[in-house]
Amino acid sequence: MNLDEIKELVRLGRPPDRFGDRRLARVYSVADLARLARRRLPAGVLGYLEGGGEGEVTLRRNLAAFEEIELQPRVLRDVSAIDTATTVLGTPLAHPFALAPIGSARLFHHEGELASARAAARARVAFTLSSSGTYSIERVASESDGPLWYQLYVWKDRGLCADLVERARSAGYRALVVTVDTTLRSKRERELRAGITLPTPALSLASVLDGALHPGWSWHFLTSEAIRFANLAPLGSPPAAGMNAMARSFEGLTTWDDLAWIRDAWDGPLAVKGILSPEDAVLAADIGADAVVVSNHGGRQLDHVPAAVAALPSVVEAVGARVEVLVDGGIRRGSDVLVALALGARACLLGRAHVYGLAAAGEAGVSAAVEILADELRIAMGLCGVSRVADVDASYVADRRGTAAGAGAQPPPEPT
Numbered sequence: 001m002n003l004d005e006i007k008e009l010v011r012l013g014r015p016p017d018r019f020g021d022r023r024l025a026r027v028y029s030v031a032d033l034a035r036l037a038r039r040r041l042p043a044g045v046l047g048y049l050e051g052g053g054e055g056e057v058t059l060r061r062n063l064a065a066f067e068e069i070e071l072q073p074r075v076l077r078d079v080s081a082i083d084t085a086t087t088v089l090g091t092p093l094a095h096p097f098a099l100a101p102i103g104s105a106r107l108f109h110h111e112g113e114l115a116s117a118r119a120a121a122r123a124r125v126a127f128t129l130s131s132s133g134t135y136s137i138e139r140v141a142s143e144s145d146g147p148l149w150y151q152l153y154v155w156k157d158r159g160l161c162a163d164l165v166e167r168a169r170s171a172g173y174r175a176l177v178v179t180v181d182t183t184l185r186s187k188r189e190r191e192l193r194a195g196i197t198l199p200t201p202a203l204s205l206a207s208v209l210d211g212a213l214h215p216g217w218s219w220h221f222l223t224s225e226a227i228r229f230a231n232l233a234p235l236g237s238p239p240a241a242g243m244n245a246m247a248r249s250f251e252g253l254t255t256w257d258d259l260a261w262i263r264d265a266w267d268g269p270l271a272v273k274g275i276l277s278p279e280d281a282v283l284a285a286d287i288g289a290d291a292v293v294v295s296n297h298g299g300r301q302l303d304h305v306p307a308a309v310a311a312l313p314s315v316v317e318a319v320g321a322r323v324e325v326l327v328d329g330g331i332r333r334g335s336d337v338l339v340a341l342a343l344g345a346r347a348c349l350l351g352r353a354h355v356y357g358l359a360a361a362g363e364a365g366v367s368a369a370v371e372i373l374a375d376e377l378r379i380a381m382g383l384c385g386v387s388r389v390a391d392v393d394a395s396y397v398a399d400r401r402g403t404a405a406g407a408g409a410q411p412p413p414e415p416t
């Protein structure tokens with residue numbers, strides 16, 4: 001046997017290039033993407049991605065809560081044609097999920113938001129561009145022919161809000177997602193320990209060594225243009241303007257009056273992200289929001305609050321008949337999405353699940369994350385005996401007490 005024949009045998013023995021990228025050949029789950037991301041990212045950036053507020057109790061709860069909730073399958077029903085399509089905030093989607101807003105996305109991959117928006121468009125799910133995005137509102141729109149939503153922080157500075165809202169409107173973004181759980185910036189100890197600065201990591205002996213251990217990431221970091229908050233530059237010259245604008249969003253000054261003003265300034269569909277109490281959900285609905293996103297910011301803001309999926313049923317009960325209820329936090333499996341739908345969510349936002357894909361392999365990685373979750377959802381629906389998203393209801397969850405789960409449960413680690 002010669003060398004070429006041996007090479008051919010090795011090639012045949014390899015799994016086919018799943019998702020069109022060799023790096024993803026052995027990826028079958030979001031956990032597999034997370035493993036690749038952990039290898040590729042420097043420790044500081046990984047701390048920014050995976051960390052949470054203070055003791056990370058809520059971060060762990062978000063994952064643990066899903067483990068405690070049981071699906072209740074029905075059998076011997078015709079599930080030969082399963083359809084995961086739905087409409088959210090007036091946007092038809094192929095699956096009941098959208099990519100969550102993620103700040104400083106170029107830290108994870110040099111194509112950052114462009115890669116995620118393109119992958120979302122291909123999968124026909126929505127992409128949400130963060131206020132602290134690292135590509136401009138207009139550039140993302142020019143690279144995506146899919147549904148785009150824009151996430152706005154509530155600044156007291158109405159000129160800044162008006163400018164961003166106007167840019168999102170003229171660039172064709174279909175919905176505004178206003179994040180309300182960041183009135184102060186939380187204490188994130190993984191970031192503090194790693195000394196990470198956003199959006200551009202500061203150079204220090206530790207960060208240079210960290211970079212040297214991750215040459216693939218460092219090469220792109222050093223050869224791409226400097227990372228900045230691309231949409232906050234109108235406030236002055238970057239990067240200082242962007243940093244100041246972000247700092248000013250954490251001054252604790254904003255109130256429901258500011259949300260009411262934003263409601264008036266934006267005439268399209270509006271979602272309020274970061275709701276955990278039914279009372280606040282009612283206030284948001286009263287102000288004229290079209291949706292609330294039950295979210296604890298992925299466990300990154302106030303610690304010790306409930307898992308998002310645990311807070312979901314009471315919010316659905318309070319406002320489910322008036323507005324759409326979305327949820328995010330801890331979603332890593334298609335069956336998690338099914339649980340959320342069964343508890344009354346219209347759709348889920350995917351946070352770290354898609355960022356693991358972005359960090360692992362850019363656009364192909366985000367596509368892989370979405371495809372895996374969509375496929376898992378399809379299988380879970382079929383095995384539960386339900387063919388359409390609109391037919392998923394509370395009868396498919398066995399233990400609604402699971403909504404209080406996680407509090408005493410031994411938290412699982414982030415899937416490995």
Ligand SMILES: Cc1cc2nc3c(=O)[nH]c(=O)nc-3n(C[C@H](O)[C@H](O)[C@H](O)COP(=O)(O)O)c2cc1C
Pocket residue numbers: 048049050062100101102103104130131132151179273295296297298299300328329330331349350351352353355
């Ligand atoms: C690295 C990172 C950056 C984030 N940036 C933003 C942001 O700019 N705006 C926002 O509303 N939420 C932001 N979030 C929160 C997500 O939109 C989402 O609520 C959260 O990730 C959901 O939890 P999960 O990651 O467990 O899915 C960020 C989350 C992560 C992990």
